[in-house]
Amino acid sequence: MRRFLMIIVTLIAVSMIIFIMARVTGDPRVLLLDENASQAQWDRMGEELGLDKPYYHQYLFFMKDVLRGDFGESIKLQEPVMTAIGGRIWPTVQLGGGAFLLALLVGIPLGVLSAVKRGSALDQLGRVIAMVGQAAPSFWLGIMFMFFFAVKLGWVPPSGSDGWNAIILPMVTLAWGGFLAGSLRLMRSAMLDVLDSEYIKLAKAKGVSGRSLIWKHAFRNGLIPPLTLAGVSMPAILTGSITTELVFAWPGMGQLAIQALYTSDYPLLQGLTIMFTLGYCGIALLVDVLYAYIDPRIRYT
């Protein structure tokens, strides 16, 4: 419930920023009416849009539209914002979800193994991967991958989304630059903590050993910190998806956002911002549910 409240407040905060910025940009009538519109037309338009009302009233007007999913008309694309965004949601979900899974599939096992075989070559490799992921801008990694694997070696198409293998480079880029480093490091340190705890020692004393000890006893508890991070780092993945989509010309919401930036298409940008926020909040909620599932001690009231 508390979590839910937070999400509502976050959405209100975002919508307020957007609303205030829309008013700062100027009178919307300048765009909607042509230059030689009469004063009467000007006023009538104002009434239709609710511009004669006080600001809080205008904000409620705006929110009513937003809740109905009506973000107005895109200036450059000449179609409703929701239609423009609609076709772009799936590619972004594909890319973001793929990168997220990839980061987990690589980061978590590698983190566990790094902790179990501390100081081994594998641990060193994990450390290097994490250091690079944290320090290198993901768009730079993306450009480098594109240069080597697409331009030089020609293994995959350099950009676009044609063909099954077009998603590989953007996915690896987004995973490595976004979430892999964090999940790896956290998994490693959480595993080290857990392996040092009393109940693992007890299990060891009872004769549990090897794989069963690590994966059955320790892993489940060690999974909690990385999972928390998963929720927290969603904005990073969404943010990363904007630059990654730009690098690889991936036809998702991020690329649309860049297009909106270049053409100063404010309605489109505000729709995208709200969609991104919604997406993030939804995932945060999902992670919370998962979290309670893994650790039954946690109960949300």
Next chain:
Amino acid sequence: MAESIDLTLPRRPWWERIFRAIVYGRLAKAILGRRRPVLIIPVIVLTSVVVAGIAAPWIAPHHPTRGDLRDRLLPPVWGGEQTSLKVVVEGQLDIGAGHRQITLDDARKIQEDAVAGDELGIVTRAGGSTKYLLGTDHLGRDILTRIIYGARISLIMAVLTLMVGGSIGITAGLVAGWYGGWIDELIMRTVDIILALPIILIALVLVVSLGSSFQLIIVILAIAIWPLFSRVTRGEVLRVKDMDYVALARVSGASTLRIMFVHILPGVTNSVIVVATLLVGVIILLEAALSFLGAGVPPPTPAWGSMLAEGRDRIAVAWWISTLSGIAIFLTVLSLNLFGDWLRDALDPKLRHLE
């Protein structure tokens, strides 16, 4: 009879020892005889970034924004020239044979004694020269110069953002930790909300409606950064708050303001310094991402992120533009992270939880 026990630690493999010697500065330790290892490479990188940033106008070999179009897209000094072989033919150029051919007249302009049937190497891209150590971009601007000036931009950004975001964040953290109750609740929930915002998109919204400017970027970066300062400061305040020396200060009649800034603040500085070091990396990456998207400091100011963006479309013909500016960002942030980790361990091993 006690058996002798082997207490020596297992030796690390040679490659790991070398790696550690370089990264953790065992060499420096050996040379300088310090107790704590000094990180040679990170310290060298960070010092050069700071020096380059401050002294940019004096050490940069060329002008940062004016380039010579005759010298466009030159490779770095180690890059060789590229030639393509063409067959000299007599008379009209046979279009069907593609562009592997060249007419005799044209060939004579390059090589006087050319005859039909010769193979002629034509330079399609000049080799690198010492005039431009790291090559030039599509407008003939020196990459090295722009990287040096880029360091200046990053440095100014980082310092200003730390000042604005840091002072807001630390104050908010102090207040939240000290007073607790609803003020704490309010501040920390605000922090949660800001950390949940898709900051890049908010930045795009602000840039579209207000227009891109240096000040706006600072504000955006500060908004993104201050909650992180608050969290750490608050945590540390809670730790220090109940210590005896604070109670003594209170008993001796010190005002709340005095206690907060004179007694508590120094107690939390260590963690704040560590976090600040690590956050400079975050600031640089975020600023680079904004510049890369075209929402950063407006061109032709040489920010690292915008250089990366300029090289993106030309990666196939001029790999050095994006690669080198990216390396500048990567090395700087990597050094900051390594340095921050080291600082954390050096100042207080108990601060490991800040990871």
